[in-house]
Amino acid sequence: xxxxxxxxxxxxxxxxxxxxxxxxxxxxxxxxxxxxxxxxxxxxxxxxxxxxxxxxxxxxxxxxxxxxxxxxxxxxxxxxxxxxxxxxxxxxxxxxxxxxxxxxxxxxxxxxxxxxxxxxxxxxxxxxxxxxxxxxxxxxxxxxxxxxxxxxxxxxxxxxxxxxxxxxxxxxxxxxxxxxxxxxxxxxxxxxxxxxxxxxxxxxxxxxxxxxxxxxxxxxxxxxxxxxxxxxxxxxxxxxxxxxxxxxxxxxxxxxxxx
Amino acid sequence: xxxxxxxxxxxxxxxxxxxxxxxxxxxxxxxxxxxxxxxxxxxxxxxxxxxxxxxxxxxxxxxxxxxxxxxxxxxxxxxxxxxxxxxxxxxxxxxxxxxxxxxxxxxxxxxxxxxxxxxxxxxxxxxxxxxxxxxxxxxxxxxxxxxxxxxxxxxxxxxxxxxxxxxxxxxxxxxxxxxxxxxxxxxxxxxxxxxxxxxxxxxxxxxxxxxx
Numbered sequence: 001x002x003x004x005x006x007x008x009x010x011x012x013x014x015x016x017x018x019x020x021x022x023x024x025x026x027x028x029x030x031x032x033x034x035x036x037x038x039x040x041x042x043x044x045x046x047x048x049x050x051x052x053x054x055x056x057x058x059x060x061x062x063x064x065x066x067x068x069x070x071x072x073x074x075x076x077x078x079x080x081x082x083x084x085x086x087x088x089x090x091x092x093x094x095x096x097x098x099x100x101x102x103x104x105x106x107x108x109x110x111x112x113x114x115x116x117x118x119x120x121x122x123x124x125x126x127x128x129x130x131x132x133x134x135x136x137x138x139x140x141x142x143x144x145x146x147x148x149x150x151x152x153x154x155x156x157x158x159x160x161x162x163x164x165x166x167x168x169x170x171x172x173x174x175x176x177x178x179x180x181x182x183x184x185x186x187x188x189x190x191x192x193x194x195x196x197x198x199x200x201x202x203x204x205x206x207x208x209x210x211x212x213x214x215x216x217x218x219x220x221x222x223x224x225x226x227x228x229x230x231x232x233x234x235x236x237x238x239x240x241x242x243x244x245x246x247x248x249x250x251x252x253x254x255x256x257x258x259x
Numbered sequence: 260x261x262x263x264x265x266x267x268x269x270x271x272x273x274x275x276x277x278x279x280x281x282x283x284x285x286x287x288x289x290x291x292x293x294x295x296x297x298x299x300x301x302x303x304x305x306x307x308x309x310x311x312x313x314x315x316x317x318x319x320x321x322x323x324x325x326x327x328x329x330x331x332x333x334x335x336x337x338x339x340x341x342x343x344x345x346x347x348x349x350x351x352x353x354x355x356x357x358x359x360x361x362x363x364x365x366x367x368x369x370x371x372x373x374x375x376x377x378x379x380x381x382x383x384x385x386x387x388x389x390x391x392x393x394x395x396x397x398x399x400x401x402x403x404x405x406x407x408x409x410x411x412x413x414x415x416x417x418x419x420x421x422x423x424x425x426x427x428x429x430x431x432x433x434x435x436x437x438x439x440x441x442x443x444x445x446x447x448x449x450x451x452x453x454x455x456x457x458x459x460x461x462x463x464x465x466x467x468x469x470x471x
Contacts, residue, residue: 001372001386001427002378002383002384002386002408002428003384003386045384045385070276071276074452074456075450076447076450096273096276098273098450121305123409172383201379202381203379203381203383203384226384258401258404258454259405259452259453
């Protein structure tokens, strides 16, 4: 049976790793290539690289980093941040990434999803969604709104409607990030994850809020997510992937135990 | 030298990179003579069957692969490559290479697991393979190993003897096929960590004979 995936997310700025609290006050913690290799050896099922500044400051993604990662690790990895065109996607995929994720660019130009899908296949295109809980209105019936540019701009788009739209445009997967939960270590936004995951057919990766293995159990049980993104809980050595997987395995969640 | 068939479909560089890591010489090519003189062939691919067949024919690679198969050259099919070797695919009702009798079908829309929980299509992520028998391609690969899959279609061969491995996703489907000098896997060994690399390195040593 298919395993639930544990995916470390490496936020990268200027070719170095960072991890911030609510996108503010980032601290420098190291080399992304080395960190990716460590995670590969430690049993990560996939890795996400996110260029956190590229989207708002129009920075080019670090193709060289991607290439160096691809020479050393043989599991899928995804690159997001600053992907604005099919050409940007092509460069990242040719450098060795398995997937690219589009976020702000897809909100500005949703057809980038279908163009990416036509050129490289659905399996390559991940729709990244940054979501904030808001008052329920006629325009935002789900009570969750899409925000872009690293959480700085509200779009007026309903998160559930956007997830469905992304799916119909051909996205192969959704990476669902709760801005409210991000960096809190208080657990994933379970209601948001259940809402989106149960309303689309494509896999959903839960993101934002992981602080302990119990949080992963909460979001991976039930119909809430197919994979869970983690960052600070393993970046600083508080937990290892192996520990987390062992915990989930003992709680009856199917995870990949032999690597 | 290993020829990786190039038909402009999918991430061929990842197969090449994995072979580089294993120290195996390989070339990504759609050149007839390069493929024919290669010691062994890898036939990868992601994307849609219809487009893939169109591109294969455009490069004359359909005939080249048939010829290499007839010449007893070891061939490894990966993902879409594993589907294209069948007679036809339900994906846009595409006529395929026909190296193996049978067709390619899509996972049903309402797929569920043993607990009645809905399963998503594509089947994306890590899953295990139950082998029907031993084969040199799986030598040294622990039985509980998992492999990276991403697909909505899977092969349904007419003859059950050629089924080497199966995977469970709502139901059992064929994930490894073996016919003479051709072995074909539905997962991505180049993205499946150590067990995947082991399969690739086993393929690099396999002579193309079907031995226990």
